[in-house]
Structures are given as C-alpha cells and as structure tokens.
Amino acid sequence: MSKDFEPVLIGFTCNWCSYRAADLAGTARVKYPPNIRLIRMMCSGRLDPTFVLKALAGGADGVLITGCHPGECHYLEQNYKALRRYLLLRRTIAQLGIEPERVKLVWASAAEGVHLAAEITKMVEEIRGLGPLNWPKWSDNNNFKASLTVEAEEVSA
Amino acid sequence: MSSNGKPKFAMYWADSCGGCEIAVLNIHEKILDFDANFEVVFWPVAMDAKYKDVEAMDDKSILLTLFNGAIHSEEHEHIAKLLRQKSQIMVAFGSCACEGCIPALINLSSKEDFYNTVFETITTVNPDHIRPQTVVSMEEGDIYIPEMYKVVRSLDQIVPVDYYMPGCPPESPQIASVIDLVIQVLKGEAELPPAGSVIGAGNSTVCDDCPRERNVKKIKKFVRIQEIKEVDPNLCLLEQGIPCNGPATRNGCGALCPTAGAQCIGCYGPAEGAIDYGARLMTAFASVIDSNDPDEIEKILDTLPDPAGQFYRFSMAGSLLRASKYAWEGK
Numbered sequence: 001m002s003k004d005f006e007p008v009l010i011g012f013t014c015n016w017c018s019y020r021a022a023d024l025a026g027t028a029r030v031k032y033p034p035n036i037r038l039i040r041m042m043c044s045g046r047l048d049p050t051f052v053l054k055a056l057a058g059g060a061d062g063v064l065i066t067g068c069h070p071g072e073c074h075y076l077e078q079n080y081k082a083l084r085r086y087l088l089l090r091r092t093i094a095q096l097g098i099e100p101e102r103v104k105l106v107w108a109s110a111a112e113g114v115h116l117a118a119e120i121t122k123m124v125e126e127i128r129g130l131g132p133l134n135w136p137k138w139s140d141n142n143n144f145k146a147s148l149t150v151e152a153e154e155v156s157a
Numbered sequence: 158m159s160s161n162g163k164p165k166f167a168m169y170w171a172d173s174c175g176g177c178e179i180a181v182l183n184i185h186e187k188i189l190d191f192d193a194n195f196e197v198v199f200w201p202v203a204m205d206a207k208y209k210d211v212e213a214m215d216d217k218s219i220l221l222t223l224f225n226g227a228i229h230s231e232e233h234e235h236i237a238k239l240l241r242q243k244s245q246i247m248v249a250f251g252s253c254a255c256e257g258c259i260p261a262l263i264n265l266s267s268k269e270d271f272y273n274t275v276f277e278t279i280t281t282v283n284p285d286h287i288r289p290q291t292v293v294s295m296e297e298g299d300i301y302i303p304e305m306y307k308v309v310r311s312l313d314q315i316v317p318v319d320y321y322m323p324g325c326p327p328e329s330p331q332i333a334s335v336i337d338l339v340i341q342v343l344k345g346e347a348e349l350p351p352a353g354s355v356i357g358a359g360n361s362t363v364c365d366d367c368p369r370e371r372n373v374k375k376i377k378k379f380v381r382i383q384e385i386k387e388v389d390p391n392l393c394l395l396e397q398g399i400p401c402n403g404p405a406t407r408n409g410c411g412a413l414c415p416t417a418g419a420q421c422i423g424c425y426g427p428a429e430g431a432i433d434y435g436a437r438l439m440t441a442f443a444s445v446i447d448s449n450d451p452d453e454i455e456k457i458l459d460t461l462p463d464p465a466g467q468f469y470r471f472s473m474a475g476s477l478l479r480a481s482k483y484a485w486e487g488k
C-alpha cells in the first residue's frame with residue numbers, strides 16, 4: 001500500500017437529516033477530511049444498491065450511507081428499507097471479495113453535524129487502513145487480456 | 158448471398174451447454190421455413206464446418222449469426238471476433254452471451270480454485286497433479302490448446318452486438334417469432350428493431366406475467382422450496398418466503414416456472430431499465446423482510462445462505478462488478 005494513499009469515499013446523504021448535518025458541520029466549521037464526496041438524495045430509502053456497486057466499480061474505496069435515525073424518517077419507514085438493503089448488500093459484496101467494512105451505514109439527524117463529521121473522519125481512517133480497492137476498470141470491446149493487467153487508473157483525492 | 162441465393166446463417170457455441178441449440182431445433186415445423194430461407198454455413202453442433210472455412214468467407218457475408226455462450230477462452234474470443242467480422246447481424250443469443258449465465262459463476266472464484274475443484278477433488282484420480290497446459294510438446298511438434306481466462310465475459314464485452322436475445326435457453330416460440338420477423342424483413346414486409354434492442358422478450362418483469370395472487374409481502378424467513386410441505390398453488394411464492402427472482406427478471410418466458418410451482422431463477426436477465434440485476438433483486442428482497450431490528454434482520458438473512466449465487470446466478474459477467482476480487486486478482 002502506498003504511503004500517500006488518499007481514500008476516495010462516496011457518501012449518500014438524506015435531504016432531511018444527514019445532508020443538513022453535513023451542512024451544519026460546514027456552517028459550524030467542524031473539520032472533517034475532504035476524502036468524501038457527498039451526494040444528496042431525498043431519502044436513504046432512495047438508495048438503490050446499484051449506486052453503491054457503481055461507486056465501488058468506478059473507483060471509490062468506500063461508500064458511506066447515511067439516513068435519519070430509526071423512527072425519524074421523513075417518509076415514515078424508508079430508512080428501515082435502507083437498513084435491510086445495506087445488510088444484504090454487505091453480505092453480497094463480501095462474497096465478491098470486498099471487505100464489508102468498505103460500505104457503512106450511519107444515522108445522523110439534522111442537528112448532528114459534529115457526529116457526522118466524526119463518523120466521516122473515522123471511516124476515512126478505517127478505509128486508509130484497508131488500502132485502496134482498485135477495482136479493475138474493465139475496458140470493453142477488444143484486447144481482453146490487456147484489460148486484466150491494466151492498473152486501475154489513479155483517482156486523485 | 159450464397160450460390161443458391163439464400164442468405165447465410167451461422168450459429169456458434171462458446172462457453173455454453175448446448176441448450177440454446179436444442180431450443181432452436183425445438184421450433185418444430187418452423188425449422189422448414191428457416192431452411193427454406195437460409196443457408197446454414199457454420200453451426201458446429203449441427204454440421205461439420207471448419208474455422209478456416211469461416212476465415213475464407215467475405216466480410217459481412219453471413220446475414221445472421223446467433224452467438225450463444227460466454228467468453229471464457231482464447232478460442233471463444235477468436236471466434237467471436239471472426240464471426241463479428243463476417244456477419245451483418247450478430248445476436249447475443251441466450252443468457253451466456255448476454256450476461257454470462259452459469260459459466261460466469263466461475264467469476265466468484267479464482268482460476269486456481271476452479272482448477273483445484275476440477276482436477277484435485279476426491280472424485281478425480283490425479284496423482285501427478287496434472288493441470289491443463291496451453292502448449293504440449295510432442296515428437297511431431299507442439300500442440301497448442303487455447304488458454305482459459307481468469308474472468309468470464311459476455312459477448313458484448315468482446316465485440317459490438319446488434320441484438321440481445323435473453324433466456325436460458327430462449328423460449329422456442331420466441332425464437333420462432335424472431336426468425337419469422339427476420340424472414341419478413343428479408344421480404345421487405347417488416348423492419349428490424351433498432352440496434353441494441355432486446356428481442357424475443359418482454360419489457361416488464363416475470364411478476365407481470367405470473368398468475369399467482371399478490372398481496373403486501375412480509376416475510377420472517379426465507380425457505381427453500383423443498384422445505385415447505387405444501388406450497389400454496391395460488392399465492393405469490395415470495396410471499397411464502399421462497400426466494401423467487403421474478404421481481405427483477407425480464408418477462409418473455411410466460412412465467413413458466415412460477416406457473417408450474419417453482420420459483421423464478423432469473424434466466425431472462427435484468428428487467429428493462431435495471432443496470433445491475435443483483436442490485437434490483439436485493440432491493441426487492443430487502444423490501445419484503447418483515448423486521449426493523451438489525452439483529453432480527455441478520456437472522457432472517459441467515460436463511461438466505463448464498464446471496465451472490467441467488468442474485469447473480471445468470472448475471473455475474475453482466476453485473477457492475479463483473480467478477481470477484483478472487484477471480485481478477487487470481488488469489
């Protein structure tokens with residue numbers, strides 16, 4: 001593992017809680033590492049496992065899924081669906097040789113900027129410990145053998 | 158056009174079982190229409206033909222090629238490229254060519270594990286630990302055997318494909334209707350669908366064709382179908398806890414399996430619009446689990462012992478991740 005490995009994380013945030021928590025962390029000038037790219041969704045229930053798989057296949061080293069605390073979903077119970085998908089997804093990616101720790105689910109309310117920042121910091125360090133995922137960039141059509149030896153292009157942090 | 162004026166037809170099997178060929182022959186008397194309209198120039202299962210004969214053909218001289226089988230070796234890749242060069246219309250025929258199918262399950266293991274399973278398990282006597290070699294030297298010279306790849310790929314990951322015809326195998330009535338369509342096109346009575354289309358299948362899900370009664374699904378555990386004493390003949394199988402892949406699977410088969418009392422295993426591949434078959438199915442399964450407690454959910458998931466096998470039985474090569482780290486890293 002290279003010493004200057006900077007993990008790339010994709011974070012999916014809920015419009016009603018964790019996105020606002022991240023916003024709050026920003027307004028309050030709470031520091032967290034710049035390794036995470038946050039994407040806002042209307043709800044963690046919108047999280048299709050496709051998004052996570054696409055992020056991992058596309059160069060992310062880890063994915064953080066965030067949503068409202070159990071019982072506090074803006075859409076009543078969609079965060080529970082996110083929870084079930086997440087638990088199922090973790091088992092599936094483990095069979096594909098991906099450490100399940102690379103995908104994580106965190107609950108954060110709109111008031112928990114500090115908590116979210118701490119969780120992001122923690123996860124970045126955990127992924128730094130795991131090292132890069134380096135999923136192959138499958139180059140389609142032609143030269144099949146070469147595509148297997150191609151190093152994943154480095155994603156600058 | 159060939160000497161007898163009929164357009165040329167080819168069919169090839171790469172990493173496959175031969176079921177697709179059986180399905181083509183299963184179109185019964187339609188095969189006569191087919192024979193009246195096409196000249197078969199290359200079809201290793203049905204007739205003798207040599208690769209060099211195909212190599213000698215003019216480019217684009219074959220009108221229609223049905224290519225079944227996944228790409229697992231140098232030979233498969235070579236023939237896929239050769240037939241692409243010689244064909245006007247190339248159809249990824251059957252689940253293997255479309256998305257890897259059963260052969261692509263090897264993408265969950267390393268090549269070494271695969272060879273060990275085949276050549277070293279208790280049922281195989283192999284005291285010298287012999288493994289396939291690509292070159293074997295004999296007195297008469299070297300014999301070359303195509304190399305097996307670490308990762309199985311679908312056809313469109315090797316060459317551009319004009320149409321996809323899913324199914325394991327594609328249902329014979331669907332094949333017959335596609336052949337009918339091509340014949341009509343030849344006569345100028347119909348037009349080909351846009352390139353890249355999925356043909357011979359529906360654009361919804363198996364659930365849409367399934368006659369079983371559906372309600373709000375809430376299940377406390379998954380069960381294998383043979384573990385249930387009596388399967389309710391009219392109720393949705395997933396509602397009974399049987400992991401039925403219908404919600405994520407493209408229709409076109411007429412929901413044969415659930416109608417007959419068995420769960421859908423997903424051979425028609427991802428439903429229209431689904432990028433990753435397994436992800437779509439994960440969403441469906443997660444939605445029906447009747448618990449909001451993480452520990453209880455884990456217990457329910459324990460009753461689904463092989464999620465990757467369940468979700469990617471037919472779609473591993475066509476999925477977003479395509480192969481496990483064990484396969485592409487070779488460890």
